[in-house]
Amino acid sequence: xxxxxxxxxxxxxxxxxxxxxxxxxxxxxxxxxxxxxxxxxxxxxxxxxxxxxxxxxxxxxxxxxxxxxxxxxxxxxxxxxxxxxxxxxxxxxxxxxxxxxxxxxxxxxxxxxxxxxxxxxxxxxxxxxxxxxxxxxxxxxxxxxxxxxxxxxxxxxxxxxxxxxxxxxxxxxxxxxxxxxxxxxxxxxxxxxxxxxxxxxxxxxxxxxxxxxxxxxxxxxxxxxxxxxxxxxxxxxxxxxxxxxxxxxxxxxxxxxxxxxxxxxxxxxxxxxxxxxxxxxxxxxxxxxxxxxxxxxxxxxxxxxxxxxxxxxxxxxxxxxxxxxxxxxxxxxxxxxxxxxxxxxxxxxxxxxxxxxxxxxxxxxxxxxxxxxxxxxxxxxxxxxxxxxxxxxxxxxxxxxxxxxxxxxxxxxxxxxxxxxxxxxxxxxxxxxxxxxxxxxxxxxxxxxxxxxxxxxxxxxxxxxxxxxxxxxxxxxxxxxxxxxxxxxxxxxxxxxxx
Numbered sequence: 001x002x003x004x005x006x007x008x009x010x011x012x013x014x015x016x017x018x019x020x021x022x023x024x025x026x027x028x029x030x031x032x033x034x035x036x037x038x039x040x041x042x043x044x045x046x047x048x049x050x051x052x053x054x055x056x057x058x059x060x061x062x063x064x065x066x067x068x069x070x071x072x073x074x075x076x077x078x079x080x081x082x083x084x085x086x087x088x089x090x091x092x093x094x095x096x097x098x099x100x101x102x103x104x105x106x107x108x109x110x111x112x113x114x115x116x117x118x119x120x121x122x123x124x125x126x127x128x129x130x131x132x133x134x135x136x137x138x139x140x141x142x143x144x145x146x147x148x149x150x151x152x153x154x155x156x157x158x159x160x161x162x163x164x165x166x167x168x169x170x171x172x173x174x175x176x177x178x179x180x181x182x183x184x185x186x187x188x189x190x191x192x193x194x195x196x197x198x199x200x201x202x203x204x205x206x207x208x209x210x211x212x213x214x215x216x217x218x219x220x221x222x223x224x225x226x227x228x229x230x231x232x233x234x235x236x237x238x239x240x241x242x243x244x245x246x247x248x249x250x251x252x253x254x255x256x257x258x259x260x261x262x263x264x265x266x267x268x269x270x271x272x273x274x275x276x277x278x279x280x281x282x283x284x285x286x287x288x289x290x291x292x293x294x295x296x297x298x299x300x301x302x303x304x305x306x307x308x309x310x311x312x313x314x315x316x317x318x319x320x321x322x323x324x325x326x327x328x329x330x331x332x333x334x335x336x337x338x339x340x341x342x343x344x345x346x347x348x349x350x351x352x353x354x355x356x357x358x359x360x361x362x363x364x365x366x367x368x369x370x371x372x373x374x375x376x377x378x379x380x381x382x383x384x385x386x387x388x389x390x391x392x393x394x395x396x397x398x399x400x401x402x403x404x405x406x407x408x409x410x411x412x413x414x415x416x417x418x419x420x421x422x423x424x425x426x427x428x429x430x431x432x433x434x435x436x437x438x439x440x441x442x443x444x445x446x447x448x449x450x451x452x453x454x455x456x457x458x459x460x461x462x463x464x465x466x467x468x469x470x471x472x473x474x475x476x477x478x479x480x481x482x483x484x485x486x487x488x489x490x491x492x493x494x495x496x497x498x499x
Contacts, residue, residue, distance in 0.1 A: 009193070010178065012185035013131075016195035020132045023202055029209040030202055035133045036071055036126070038142040043073030044150050074120045074176070076113070078151050110175045117179025123188040127180060128198045136177075143173040200260055204269050207260075210249050211271055218242045218277035226284070226335050229291045236284040243281065246274065283329040287336055290321050290328075294339045298346060299480055302402060306350050318344050378407050378423075382477045386454060394450045398474045401425065404484060406475050410448035422448055429468045429488065436460055440467075 024030045121127050131139065147169055184194045191197060221239050226232040253260065253269065260269065297314055306314075318340055328336060378399030387393040397409040406426040412419035424447050432440055437460040444452035455467040475481040 009182045009185035012193060013181045013195055014185075016185065016193070016199055017132055020195065020199050020202060023199075023206065024132065027202075027206045027209075029206060033129070033133065035129045038130065038134070038139060039146050040071045041073055041127055041130065042143070042146050042150075043075050045075045045077035071126055074117060076147070076150070076172075076176075078109075078172075110171060113172065113175050114179040114182075117176050118183040118186070121180040121183025121194065122186045123191075123194050123197075124184070125194050125198050125201075128184050128194040131180070131184060132195070132198065140173050140177050143176055144169045147172055203256065204260055207249060207253055208269050211246065211269075214242050214246045214249070215272040215274060215277075218246075218274060222277045222280035223331075225331055226287070228335070228339075229288070229295065232284060232288050232291060232335065236281065236288055239277065239281045239284065243274075243278070280329060280331070283327070283332050286324065286327040287332045290324060290336050291339055293317070293321055294343050296483075298343050300404065300483065301343075301347050301350060304351070304402060306347075306352050308352050308354060311347060311350065311352050314347050315344065318347075377401055378409075381409065384474065384477060386450065396448070396450055396474065398477055400478045400480045404480065406471070406478065406481060408448065408451065408474065410450050413449045414453060424448065426451070426471065426474065429464065429471050432464050432467060437463060440464075 134142075187193050187196075192200075218239060221235060221242065224235060226235050250271070297317055301314060321336075321340055325333060325336060378401060381397040381399045383395060383397050385393050385395050392414070394414050395410065399407050399409075401407050406428075407423060408426055409421050409423045412422050426447070427443065432443070435443070440460065440463050441452070441456065444455065451470070454470050455463060457463045457466050472485055475485045
């Protein structure tokens with residue numbers, strides 16, 4: 001059963017070494033680890049060198065550095081074989097082959113060395129590090145070189161070479177390697193094997209290094225000031241990216257909990273605190289929201305004149321944003337205060353007029369109320385395609401003028417000849433409130449035909465409902481008019497309930 005147990009532990013060692021080497025290949029923080037050369041782990045028996053008798057207390061077993069002059073060496077006890085003339089004569093009389101007898105003796109010695117090498121390697125993390133950081137072929141070559149330098153009689157002889165037999169140097173170096181591999185894969189209760197302990201230690205070091213690296217990056221980002229909205233968005237995105245990577249590492253640590261606890265009694269991974277960085281990220285998120293609302297307010301103020309109530313409402317919204325300053329860190333106060341102050345100054349400089357009272361008499365309604373206004377300059381058109389099922393699909397382009405009114409551009413007629421595109425200011429739904437169906441048709445006649453096809457119904461109430469839904473659809477396509485739609489809905493003037 002013993003050979004089977006040796007093979008099992010050797011298999012464990014091979015798997016561990018492959019796993020740790022893959023970790024080394026992608027972890028720069030592990031590639032700088034120094035290990036001692038193989039001659040630090042080999043010692044000629046009775047050489048007179050002073051070595052520490054306790055492997056557990058050896059400085060060479062430091063978890064940080066595996067290169068130290070005090071590493072305990074594996075004693076190799078070999079003596080040249082000396083045969084008397086009498087033994088040679090007896091062997092010839094008995095008909096025994098001297099080479100066979102020599103090989104049998106060598107085989108017994110190899111088994112002895114194998115067991116001693118295995119015992120030496122059990123729990124030896126310094127030796128485990130040597131195996132991990134040194135290619136197998138190179139390690140065996142170094143062992144052969146050490147053996148040849150310390151035992152001259154082991155050199156491969158001419159007879160060995162010509163006879164095709166394996167030289168003693170090759171046999172001994174392979175035996176030592178196999179013994180070490182078997183020992184490194186053997187568990188040391190209550191801990192795991194030496195390579196498993198090394199794997200756990202290296203994994204912890206990688207995770208700790210990655211967490212600290214992200215902590216340093218986040219710490220640098222958290223101290224940067226943002227001057228405007230693009231910088232705020234960029235800084236927020238960078239901090240969120242770092243936070244995402246940190247959470248991903250923590251999740252991987254939870255998934256690899258068994259791996260990280262292979263070494264019994266080892267300290268847990270230190271997860272550096274990110275409270276300051278998290279607070280800055282929360283502040284940037286709040287600042288980003290404030291700046292977006294300031295931007296929306298400024299866009300609504302891009303007019304030549306404002307009503308008193310509208311101006312008052314816009315200034316009040318800026319006051320509300322100022323009240324949200326406590327949610328920001330001090331580093332973000334200047335940016336928010338500057339943008340709010342600039343927006344306030346812009347709004348206050350816009351001329352204001354008295355609020356208009358809507359005149360119910362149709363005779364006093366201006367042509368502008370019925371969609372024939374002349375303010376049709378639009379900065380950006382948004383395109384919608386409609387398909388009524390009874391005609392070819394038609395396109396309506398919509399936008400907003402400087403007075404925050406809905407403007408559309410479409411072909412004059414749906415069928416050929418279409419007559420080219422015309423631009424009109426679209427009346428708000430309240431304009432149709434007290435009109436008859438014929439009067440509504442008269443209003444729609446001044447607009448692109450597509451609008452009347454979509455809005456007209458058999459009754460006046462049905463037309464008002466359909467027109468309200470159409471107006472909402474077109475206005476919601478224009479970002480600057482969405483607040484207007486909300487105001488109309490709150491006022492109950494959108495008559496879009498199904499009749």
